[in-house]
Amino acid sequence: MNLKLVFIFLFLCSFSKAQTPRDYIKEYSALAIHEMNLYSIPASITLAQGILESGSGTSTLALKANNHFGIKCHVHWVGPSIYHDDDEKNECFRKYQNVSESYRDHSIFLSERSRYAFLFELRKTDYKGWAKGLQKAGYATSKTYSKKLINLINEYDLSRYDQKKLNRKELNKLQVEVSLVSDSEIFEKNYTKYILAKDGQYYDDIAEAMDVWLWELLKYNECDIDRTLIEGEKVYLQPKRRKGVKPYHIVQEGENMYSISQLHGIKLKQLYKKNRMEMGSEPYVGQKINLIKKIKFN
16 A cells, blocks of 8 residues: 555544444443433433434534534524535534533434434333334334434343433543533523523522522522522523423423423413422322313313
8 A cells, every 4th residue: 555545544543533332432421321311201212313314423413513413404593504414415503512412412302303202201221112213213214213212222232321310420531521501502492491500500600600680580480589509490580381292291200390390491370270280299100280271170
């Protein structure tokens, strides 16, 4: 081989991020578990989609845009973008500052779109149901999409991550090694703007950063006093709405009426009224909570 060609080959290889699925899993499993514990999306599904959609982190979108899930711009996307041939030529895809932003946007993308709502009625351990549901909801055009995800999960035993929680040491390591979504990034849920808190922040910290009064922020988030926030907790910058965009929510373990109201951007009082529940009472796991219409008695 010509020495010049050898040099070019070695030069290109030095910038390659090529890795195997096992390398990918080792690098991003903690991030997938972290997102699962915040958004109830099985870590096995997130990892399998990441491997499949990004070619284990080696695809053009992954390398140039940190886009590991093939998420396109869609109508309401206002962030950076990149154009890439997919189902059609020169399609618009989302571009992220880092991989953690891609993982967070994947969580938000699935949890805040009504066509994926039925998936959250499934157990986090039901990866087959999730895989088939993603195909049914049209996440990808491939007719074998669910089969590919299930095969990846089985081949690499990804389901072992679906019941795992990160300990403090693992979480601290994750936060050091992976730069999460910045505080200044503003999202929108139910036509209401919000940001995602960092672990250990107070409402007062966010009020100062976002140039709003503390009392306003507490009112928007229906809190009486300033308190410590957890990683990924939604902090609304505007008053929440009287109803949601999805018809209902199925209660998951660890959720309560307040966390559901924050998740869907609905005023807590309205949530209680729609479900004819007494203020202060809490739902049971598996209960169907109405988000738009008031529950009807037979």
